Structure formats: C-alpha cells, structure tokens
Amino acid sequence: MFPSVLIVDDEPSILQSLGGLLSDEGFEILTASNGYEALKLIETASPDIVLLDIWMPGIDGIETLKEIKAASPHIPVVIITGHGTIETAVNATKIGAFDFIEKPLSIDKVIVAIHNALNFRRLEEENRYLKKKTLKKSSIDGASPAVVALKQQIASAAPTDAWILISGENGTGKEMVARTIHTLSPRGEHPFVDINCAAIPETYLESELFGHEKGAFEAATTKSVGKIELANKGTLFLDEISNMAPATQAKLVRVLQEQKFQRLGSSRTVSVNVRVIAATHKDLELEIREGRFRQDLFFLLNVIPIEVPPLRDRKEDIPVLAAIFLEQHARQNNTEPKQLSEDALNLLCDYAWPGNVRELKNLLERLTIMLHKKTIEAGDLPRPYNPEKTPPALPVAELFSPIDLKQARTRFEEAYIRFILQQNDADITRTALAIGVDKGYLRKKIKKMKL
Structure with missing residues (x-):
C-alpha cells in the first residue's frame, strides 16, 4: 500500500503538476483547493501526510494547520508557500508543522520532506507502541477497592512534576508503581533511572549517585557518570531510600534541592533537571x-x-493475578497455561502472603515448571499455602547415634536446615528468615550439604 499525500492549494496548476509528479513517484494523491475541503478529506480519508499552502481564501493555511493538529495530531504537515517569511515559518513550526518549503517548488525537496515526515511519523508510532507496551508491562493489575484507589492516586500524581514517596511492604510492586508514574508523566520519553540504595555498599553509593572522575579514589580507573546525571530530564527512582547512610542523606538533600552537584574528584558543577520518586518498606x-x-x-x-x-488487603485480585502469572510463565516456557482448581484458588485466597505479589508470582512459576499436568489441584500446593500438608519428620533417631558432641551439633544443624527447607518448599529467603540467619550463610551451608 502506497502512502497517501493530501495536497492543499488554491492554485489548480499546483494541484495538477505536483500531484502528477508525486503520483509518478508512487504516492496516492488527494487534493483540496481550500482548508474546508482539506479538513473533510482528513476526516474521511485520513491521509498519511499533508502538503499545505499558507495563502488561501477563506480559512488560511495557519488556521487549517491548527484544526488539523487539534483533530489529527499524528498526521505530519509540510507547509508550502510563495510568500514565506521567517516569522511565518516559526509560527507554523510552533503550531506543529513538520517542515516549511518555499515556492517555486523543487520536486526533490518535496520528496525528501515527505520521506522525512513519514519516517518521523513511523518513529512516533513505534514510540507510542513501545510506551503502551511498557505501560501494560508495568500496569497494576486488579480491580479491588485498594487497587482502584491506588490507580486513582497514580493518575493524579503522574501528570505533575511533584516528588513522590512510595511506601509498602516488600513484594507489593513499589517499583512498578514508580515506572507507571514515569511512563504516564511528561517525562515519559526521557530516562527512568533506578538505584537500589540497599544493594550498593555505602562506600560506593556516592559514586553511583554523583559519578566520579578517573583517579578520584583507588578503584576509579575510568570516568563514570552518576545516576542523577543519567536521569536528567527524566525520573530518578531511589529504591529503599531508608537504607542510605545519614552522611549520604545529608549530601543528597542539598543536591536534590539545588539540582546541582560535582562528580567525585571534579570541581565542575553539573546542573540537572530530575523528578525524584523514592520508595521504602520501612516506617520513615x-x-x-x-x-x-x-x-x-x-x-x-x-x-x-x-x-x-x-496482597492480603486485596485478596479479590488473587484470581486475576494468578491467571496473568500462569499465562506469563506458560508463554516464557512455550507451554499451555495451567489452570488452578477452585479448591487450590480458595487456599491461595486464604493465605496471608507475607511476600505479597512477588511471592505469588514465584510460587506459580515453580508450580508451572515442576507440575506435569494442566490443572493445579489443592494437593499440589506445598506448605504453608496448604496447611493440611503434613510437615516432614525430623530424623530424631539419627541424631542420637553414638557420635561426639561436635559431630552431633553438625548433624543436628544439617537436619534442622533440611527440615525447615522442606517446610518452606525449598525457598531460601523464607528459610533464612525462619531460622534467623543470613541468606548467604544458608546458601553456603546448602552447598556444603550437597542439597
């Protein structure tokens, strides 16, 4: 299908000659002799691009341009005129004209302008598609009263430039909320830069935020641009802000207030324009x-x-979320989506979900991979999701065989870890929390035990 070009000019000779030349180049041609005809054709035929004369009787080119941009903002308009001035060109560009060509027309210039405008439209459409896809990916699923209220807050906050503090338990989707706000904001075409304040050691956090010059400290072998600078014109997301050390907090206050800072090891001041969204699971x-x-x-x-x-305050959303996650996991593994039986779904709705949406997603991914049948039954759910499942027995007899105290201590520790792991369905995070040890320590023990 060839691109359609609407030529709007009150001179019949221009309509005929320009239309003929562009038709020979493979374009589908529509013509209008005034602004009113043009607006009707745009409404009915939706051309890919408009070539618009400025000086016409009745509604002139500038007024026609305004109407086109109000009704069909995605159609590119190239102005053609024999009475061009810099002021007219600037005015047309401000209203939304893509280009400005003076008469007498050069067919080469016209064709170049058309191709540039069509390429620009294609890129805009791709950007809109990607933005829509990003928004869908980061959307908050569910229709419970709690989620409806959350979506209303997001819709109100997103169009503004106000800074936002997101609170909520781990696994509730705080980063997803931040990304949705950014995507819906005027800054949505600019970077969304996130930094997890809990995951970066205090000694490196300043460098991550502000950047550094080569040689600023022993490990600085190259120049590095900081996250605040990378987020210029966009959004800086400070996840788990409560984990930031007080000294870094003090520096951040001044930088965020002034929107100016210096890289470590540099005397040059860098100015930025960033919107800040922070998140925490703690009571600040x-x-x-x-x-x-x-x-x-x-x-x-x-x-x-x-x-x-x-999630425990929005349990009405569990069936919706479960269906979405099962569909996602099936697509990732090229399999048919599994279904949850009514009894299994009821058990999931009765559970307290300390790990929130993240825990639900991980559980369903595990069941999708491990179960080789289409329907997930109540009996397939492990503890603690199914409280009727009998916990594994602790092998007491083995602990009291004739061994020395050190061996007994080691044997008990390994048996205890194995027991709690089984209770938590091999979830390392929950097991570490249950027995009060660090996840890194637990992983080493599991590796040593060759589990």
Whole structure:
C-alpha cells in the first residue's frame, strides 16, 4: 500500500503538476483547493501526510494547520508557500508543522520532506507502541477497592512534576508503581533511572549517585557518570531510600534541592533537571525518631505520599493475578497455561502472603515448571499455602547415634536446615528468615550439604 499525500492549494496548476509528479513517484494523491475541503478529506480519508499552502481564501493555511493538529495530531504537515517569511515559518513550526518549503517548488525537496515526515511519523508510532507496551508491562493489575484507589492516586500524581514517596511492604510492586508514574508523566520519553540504595555498599553509593572522575579514589580507573546525571530530564527512582547512610542523606538533600552537584574528584558543577520518586518498606517517621533518617530529606521527598497495599488487603485480585502469572510463565516456557482448581484458588485466597505479589508470582512459576499436568489441584500446593500438608519428620533417631558432641551439633544443624527447607518448599529467603540467619550463610551451608 502506497502512502497517501493530501495536497492543499488554491492554485489548480499546483494541484495538477505536483500531484502528477508525486503520483509518478508512487504516492496516492488527494487534493483540496481550500482548508474546508482539506479538513473533510482528513476526516474521511485520513491521509498519511499533508502538503499545505499558507495563502488561501477563506480559512488560511495557519488556521487549517491548527484544526488539523487539534483533530489529527499524528498526521505530519509540510507547509508550502510563495510568500514565506521567517516569522511565518516559526509560527507554523510552533503550531506543529513538520517542515516549511518555499515556492517555486523543487520536486526533490518535496520528496525528501515527505520521506522525512513519514519516517518521523513511523518513529512516533513505534514510540507510542513501545510506551503502551511498557505501560501494560508495568500496569497494576486488579480491580479491588485498594487497587482502584491506588490507580486513582497514580493518575493524579503522574501528570505533575511533584516528588513522590512510595511506601509498602516488600513484594507489593513499589517499583512498578514508580515506572507507571514515569511512563504516564511528561517525562515519559526521557530516562527512568533506578538505584537500589540497599544493594550498593555505602562506600560506593556516592559514586553511583554523583559519578566520579578517573583517579578520584583507588578503584576509579575510568570516568563514570552518576545516576542523577543519567536521569536528567527524566525520573530518578531511589529504591529503599531508608537504607542510605545519614552522611549520604545529608549530601543528597542539598543536591536534590539545588539540582546541582560535582562528580567525585571534579570541581565542575553539573546542573540537572530530575523528578525524584523514592520508595521504602520501612516506617520513615519511626526511622526519623530513632535518628536513622533525616527529617529534611523526608519532607523533601514526601510531597505526594503513595502507599501500595499488601496482597492480603486485596485478596479479590488473587484470581486475576494468578491467571496473568500462569499465562506469563506458560508463554516464557512455550507451554499451555495451567489452570488452578477452585479448591487450590480458595487456599491461595486464604493465605496471608507475607511476600505479597512477588511471592505469588514465584510460587506459580515453580508450580508451572515442576507440575506435569494442566490443572493445579489443592494437593499440589506445598506448605504453608496448604496447611493440611503434613510437615516432614525430623530424623530424631539419627541424631542420637553414638557420635561426639561436635559431630552431633553438625548433624543436628544439617537436619534442622533440611527440615525447615522442606517446610518452606525449598525457598531460601523464607528459610533464612525462619531460622534467623543470613541468606548467604544458608546458601553456603546448602552447598556444603550437597542439597
């Protein structure tokens, strides 16, 4: 299918000659002798591009351009005129004209302008598609009252430039909320840069935020641009802000207020324009009272507070979320989506979900991979999702065989870890939490035990 070009000019000779030349180049040609005809054709035929004369009787080119951009903003318009001035060109560009060509027309210039405009339209359409896809990927699924209220908060906050503090338990989807706000905001075409303050050691966090010059410290073998600078014109997402050390918090307050900073090892001031969204699973007011979080940073970030509800407060959404996750996992593994039986779904709806949406997603992924049948029954759910499942027995007899105390201690520790692991369906995070050890230590023990 060839691109369609609408030529709008009150001179019949231009319509005939330009239309003939462009038709020979493979374009489908539509013509209008005034602005009214053009607007009707755009409504009925939806051309791919418009070549629009400025000086016409009745509604002139500028007014026609305004109407086109109001009704069909994605159709590119190239202005053609024999009375061009810089002021007219600037005015047309401000209204939304893609290009401006003076008469007498050069067919080569016209064709180049058409191809450029069509390429630009194609890129815009791709960007809109990707933005829509990104928005769908980061959308908050569910229709419970808690989620409806959350979506309303997001819709109100996104179009503004106000800073936002997102609170909620681990696994509720705080980063997803931040990405949705960014995508819906005027900054959506610019970078979304996230930094997990809990995952980066304190000694490197300043470098991650502000960047550094080569030689600024022993490990700085090359120049590095910081996350704040990378987020210029876009959004900086500070995840788990409560884990930031007080000294770094103090520096961040000044930088965020002034939107200016210096890379480590540099005397040059860098200016930025960033919107800040922060997130935490902790009670920051309690952290302030106990001296672990700066009050001025809290007030700076907490312009619009948004709380993401835990899954136990939106259990009506579990069937919807479960269906989405099962579909996603099936697509990733090139299999047919599994179904949950009514009894299995009821058990999931009765569970407290301390790990929230993330825990639900991980459980269903595990069941998708491990079960070789289409329907997930209640009996397929492990503990603690199915409380009727009998916990594994602790091998007491083995512990009391004739061995020395050191061997007995080691044997008991290994048996205990194996027992709690089985209770938690081999989930290392929950097991480490249950027995009060670090996940890294538990992984080493499991590796040593050759589990």
